[in-house]
Amino acid sequence: VAIGVLGAGQLGRMLALAGYPLGLEFAFYDKPVNAPAAHLGQYFSSCQQGDALAQFLAVAGVVTYETENVPLSLAEQIAKHKRLYPGIQSLRLGQNRIAEKKLFKQLNIPTPAYQEVHNEAELKAAVADIGLPAVLKTVTLGYDGKGQILLKEEADLARAWQKLQGDPLVVEAFVYYQREVSIIGVRNRESEMAFYPVTENYHHQGILRYSLAPAPALLGAIADQARQYMAVLLTHLNHIGVLALELFETEQGLLANEMAPRVHNSGHWTINGAVTSQFENHLRAIAGLPLGSTALCQPYAAMVNIIGSYGNTRAVLAIPGAHLHCYGKEARPGRKIGHINLTAQTEQQQQALMRQLAAYLPPSAPVLA
């Protein structure tokens, strides 16, 4: 019996690579004829003839997903016949910024001020309330900075409204954060939980460019706070699998930004940097197995995304402690097509390795300063 994965992109691919050593097999359901995970298990494309979904479900035991943008109706239909992990509740929240924020409030997890808006008048009223700068976001389907517009001044409102209207929208207070961090947690079918070290993340033009683990100079109390928020979320949702929570670190402490009920880009460093990767632990969790250690293998780890073009991968392979992860995707501007993991014994070494990867980073990256 195979693990069924909805989506056959790079996350599905890395799940499969982590799962074969556990003795698991994989089936994927996605649209494109050629997808990053297509060669790593039985592949059912919705473009092929016949009922690909029925064929997929016939071979899948447990079903999981690599994206929270799985239609809820499809997930509900599948959940009637199969174990679907993480469950519908986690998926529903991961799809909807408003629902997510309501849950954060309910669970006493601080989150930036926000207001749902249905028309331009409500947008104006919300901004009057929340203040500028603010961010207008679509409630659903945002990723990699898509579906959000920064509102700096009054004049931006009409333009932003024109651009995003039609979708349900939310205005959020702009947060003057010190940095972005994330925590990845995992909970298995026996309610066992484990947490990876809090990671510092740097986004540029809405896309994650690098992660540092553990987040440099993070106060123990802040890390404890992040773990506590994650534990509360996992437990409240009866979440099974990996859950990622993105947070802003501010002078007033952590503010929850958004969560994702799946393996997450800010956890890719765990493939080489942690005893058990987020991919293996997600599979252990949903397959009814004990969780593996989330400790770092070496004191420092990092991840740099490969965006748009593969660059000089030969030079990357020649760097001791650098690990290349290609997704088998065609290079295209702005597209995540791979990542490079680093492991290091000292923070100095970690920083020196990051500087060796400068060609993969925007010049503005703080780590290059």
Next chain:
Amino acid sequence: VAIGVLGAGQLGRMLALAGYPLGLEFAFYDKPVNAPAAHLGQYFSSCQQGDALAQFLAVAGVVTYETENVPLSLAEQIAKHKRLYPGIQSLRLGQNRIAEKKLFKQLNIPTPAYQEVHNEAELKAAVADIGLPAVLKTVTLGYDGKGQILLKEEADLARAWQKLQGDPLVVEAFVYYQREVSIIGVRNRESEMAFYPVTENYHHQGILRYSLAPAPALLGAIADQARQYMAVLLTHLNHIGVLALELFETEQGLLANEMAPRVHNSGHWTINGAVTSQFENHLRAIAGLPLGSTALCQPYAAMVNIIGSYGNTRAVLAIPGAHLHCYGKEARPGRKIGHINLTAQTEQQQQALMRQLAAYLPPSAPVLA
């Protein structure tokens, strides 16, 4: 263009798992309809209709093999059209104990006394020369202790001859070794070489049961000697890819036992225990890429084979620092169906972890003493 692998067993499977992150794709050619690597690339079974070999070669760029028992005629045919790594010379030697031993002698690598025998009279004469105990072995196709018989006394000779006659045979002096060790080396298309730490191996009934890396209490001079033998072999053979050399450690130093022109069971610990696994380095070597670091990730590593039945894998997964590697093979007595890798910060921790895996080891295993 895919890496073509002759053989789709566990070694092919682990090659593919290591190769996808490098952006490589895979094609396999083997006999069984369902093989451990069958789902990890395009699979061409010689049992299927049509010319599976031609189809395999049509998609393969570089061709490699997971077993030295590839028919030489097939390899020579392939090498006419494709880059075949390691080359014919390495393959030919890996197939033939006599050729191997002749090469060891030629390169001044000490090896146990041996004589080729073609009939029972020659066997008697050889044993008179070499002395008892001795070992009668088939010159080709031996693995996991198959194709060899220990000769303790005169009376064993006739029985052994009856059993093995028909194949080309060789008698070797029995070596009163202190332990068995191995070294794995790799050489790439630019003649760059790298060497993994020398490993201690324990065989039981001819089958490798565990490896410890680095080999405990190994003298630096002995490790240097092993590396030097490996370097001489790699260079002499113009070998491209991984080469494994099994050695006996005796009071008089190292004696070469046999070599394998492929990734090797005694190097499976490198998946979790080395910065770059033997599988990744084999692929880097044959794909024309720079080699990766062969250093240990943690000071100690070990590997325990899973033989015959999977046992309590849940308990294995619950051990911090233990990594499960299943091959997707049906359990069958005496069959290698997986292995467990261990990493440890201290030798004490390594030994404690080995004792936790006692159920996977024969009671006679020195590591349990």
